[in-house]
Amino acid sequence: MGVIQNGGLETGDFTGSVIDGHVNDPVVTNTLSHTGTYSALAGLNPQQETFCAENNNEPLGDSSFYQQFTVPAGGGTLSFWYWTCTFDFLPRDWQDAYVTDSNGAILQTIFHQCSDHETWVQQTVDMGPYAGQTVRIKFLVHQDGRNPPSDITGMLWTTCSYPRHAGPRRRLLQQPRQRHLHSHPHLHRQQRQRLQSRRDLSQRPGRSRLRTPDHELGTADS
Numbered sequence: 001m002g003v004i005q006n007g008g009l010e011t012g013d014f015t016g017s018v019i020d021g022h023v024n025d026p027v028v029t030n031t032l033s034h035t036g037t038y039s040a041l042a043g044l045n046p047q048q049e050t051f052c053a054e055n056n057n058e059p060l061g062d063s064s065f066y067q068q069f070t071v072p073a074g075g076g077t078l079s080f081w082y083w084t085c086t087f088d089f090l091p092r093d094w095q096d097a098y099v100t101d102s103n104g105a106i107l108q109t110i111f112h113q114c115s116d117h118e119t120w121v122q123q124t125v126d127m128g129p130y131a132g133q134t135v136r137i138k139f140l141v142h143q144d145g146r147n148p149p150s151d152i153t154g155m156l157w158t159t160c161s162y163p164r165h166a167g168p169r170r171r172l173l174q175q176p177r178q179r180h181l182h183s184h185p186h187l188h189r190q191q192r193q194r195l196q197s198r199r200d201l202s203q204r205p206g207r208s209r210l211r212t213p214d215h216e217l218g219t220a221d222s
């Protein structure tokens with residue numbers, strides 16, 4: 001299980017996330033999915049059945065939601081897909097994605113735009129700068145309520161993935177260990193074999209122990 005909960009919205013609701021921008025409330029919808037059935041929609045006006053169309057019912061305000069999680073020690077890369085629609089442009093309406101701290105203060109603006117992709121776009125975020133921190137990934141759509149003519153803006157979000165054990169952490173732990181083994185030429189043959197067999201064990205899938213305690217290597221010269 002990854003760090004992000006319900007990343008594909010497949011519960012059909014916002015389980016794992018918090019809605020904090022209520023104009024209008026984001027919704028989980030099966031109108032347009034990437035993989036699976038559902039995606040989350042911020043902005044537009046789904047409460048009045050307006051989806052990517054000009055119906056003179058654009059609200060004025062922010063529609064947003066976030067998910068809070070603790071970034072693993074190895075950082076890693078967060079990935080998500082989004083889909084945008086607009087009849088407006090900056091600086092009147094916008095579609096934003098942020099990394100914030102646990103108080104909601106913005107640490108990084110992933111994007112700030114008013115785009116009309118009308119196709120799924122993948123976005124990745126390097127979480128290395130936030131290793132070990134509790135942060136939020138947040139999605140926000142602002143609409144300026146200009147009617148008529150309505151120039152409405154929205155964004156869908158889905159399929160957010162972020163494995164708990166990111167690749168860089170595993171590599172960082174293995175590299176020093178291998179150097180350590182080869183830097184001890186005076187190890188007895190039995191000790192070398194024992195260490196080699198432990199390394200083989202540690203590389204089996206599902207094995208979590210990645211390093212031998214230093215004291216087990218410390219008998220080489222005695």
Ligand SMILES: [Ca+2]
Nearest residue numbers: 088093144151
């Ligand atoms: Ca607008």
